[in-house]
Amino acid sequence: xxxFRKKKSGGQxxxxxxxxxxxxxxxxxFFMVSTTMKEVDMKVxxxxxxxxxxxxxEKKELVTFIYVGVPAKKFQSLYGSEPRIQLNDQFxxxxxxxxxxxxxxxxxxxxxxxxxTTSIKADRECPMGVITDIKQALRKAAALxxxxxxxxxxxxx
Amino acid sequence: xxxxxxxxxxxxxxxDIAFLLLIFFLVTTTMDTDxxxxxxxxxxxxxxxxxxxxxxxxxxxxxxLNSNNQLLVEGKQMRIEELTEAxxxxxxxxxxxxxxxxxxxxxxxxxxxxMISKGVISLQNDRGTEYQAYLMVQNELQRAVSELRExxxxxxxxxxxxxxETEEQKAIRTIxxxxxxxxxxxxxxxxx
Numbered sequence: 562x563x564x565f566r567k568k569k570s571g572g573q574x575x576x577x578x579x580x581x582x583x584x585x586x587x588x589x590x591f592f593m594v595s596t597t598m599k600e601v602d603m604k605v606x607x608x609x610x611x612x613x614x615x616x617x618x619e620k621k622e623l624v625t626f627i628y629v630g631v632p633a634k635k636f637q638s639l640y641g642s643e644p645r646i647q648l649n650d651q652f653x654x655x656x657x658x659x660x661x662x663x664x665x666x667x668x669x670x671x672x673x674x675x676x677x678t679t680s681i682k683a684d685r686e687c688p689m690g691v692i693t694d695i696k697q698a699l700r701k702a703a704a705l706x707x708x709x710x711x712x713x714x715x716x717x718x
Numbered sequence: 719x720x721x722x723x724x725x726x727x728x729x730x731x732x733x734d735i736a737f738l739l740l741i742f743f744l745v746t747t748t749m750d751t752d753x754x755x756x757x758x759x760x761x762x763x764x765x766x767x768x769x770x771x772x773x774x775x776x777x778x779x780x781x782x783l784n785s786n787n788q789l790l791v792e793g794k795q796m797r798i799e800e801l802t803e804a805x806x807x808x809x810x811x812x813x814x815x816x817x818x819x820x821x822x823x824x825x826x827x828x829x830x831x832x833m834i835s836k837g838v839i840s841l842q843n844d845r846g847t848e849y850q851a852y853l854m855v856q857n858e859l860q861r862a863v864s865e866l867r868e869x870x871x872x873x874x875x876x877x878x879x880x881x882x883e884t885e886e887q888k889a890i891r892t893i894x895x896x897x898x899x900x901x902x903x904x905x906x907x908x909x910x
Binding site for chain 2: 592595596624680684701706
């Protein structure tokens with residue numbers, strides 16, 4: 562009396578993987594959207610300074626970066642080993658900052674212009690002289706909101 | 719002569735392709751949220767007559783940083799670890815000591831009449847100061863202020879400062895303003 566017969570005998574049923582590509586694509590799109598490719602070629606070496614009381618830099622489009630540091634090895638023959646300023650993709654001097662800021666401001670939406678922030682990314686060993694000059698130039702350019710870029714401090718204690 | 723069915727494209731490798739792309743983006747993604755210390759520079763004044771009244775000596779907390787990254791606070795040499803406490807004491811002046819800043823009464827929302835310190839922190843550095851040292855000083859000053867604010871927020875509202883309403887934060891900011899004046903002692907004032 563084999564009344565209750567198993568419908569299938571043995572053999573694992575394969576899980577339907579048809580929706581797997583969909584899931585993966587979803588993840589893919591998420592990462593594609595959130596990814597920011599590095600926009601500039603770093604020509605100066607920067608070891609970030611460290612601090613603890615950090616604020617996050619929100620809204621990338623409002624931020625203009627100024628990099629300060631010793632030129633990378635391959636540029637040292639040309640530009641020396643003193644700390645230099647890098648704006649966008651090239652080395653610059655302090656007087657260039659004003660036009661750089663003006664240009665960055667022009668590229669912004671008018672409503673965003675007052676919120677413009679300038680982030681100074683400087684090497685931790687860089688002397689303050691350069692940075693003071695930059696600060697003066699920024700004041701002249703009326704870019705008063707600044708941010709001293711720093712990384713979270715790793716406690717050594 | 720069987721009629722052939724329209725063959726379906728095998729989509730089995732689609733997942734592989736998608737995975738490949740996914741892994742590529744996973745690896746290249748840098749979710750770097752840039753962090754740093756936010757500051758506001760004072761606006762450039764062009765040859766304006768300096769008619770701001772001079773600030774009393776006791777209201778100024780002078781922090782000097784020389785090219786050897788040594789700290790001189792109010793005429794005394796100090797280690798960076800001690801700066802936060804010293805700043806807090808300057809800002810609060812709990813015992814109304816003569817040499818620490820004066821206070822003025824201000825009406826603050828939520829708090830009523832409050833004695834607010836007139837103190838200003840003046841930070842001056844040398845051109846040869848290391849950026850890291852400068853940033854550490856800024857960091858400690860900031861920490862002093864945020865610890866005071868945090869304290870007050872906990873005492874008054876029982877919540878962390880970050881979780882307060884904007885209005886409440888503003889009230890606390892009024893009581894403990896972050897007045898750091900840099901480099902130009904002549905321009906000391908109520909600038910944030």
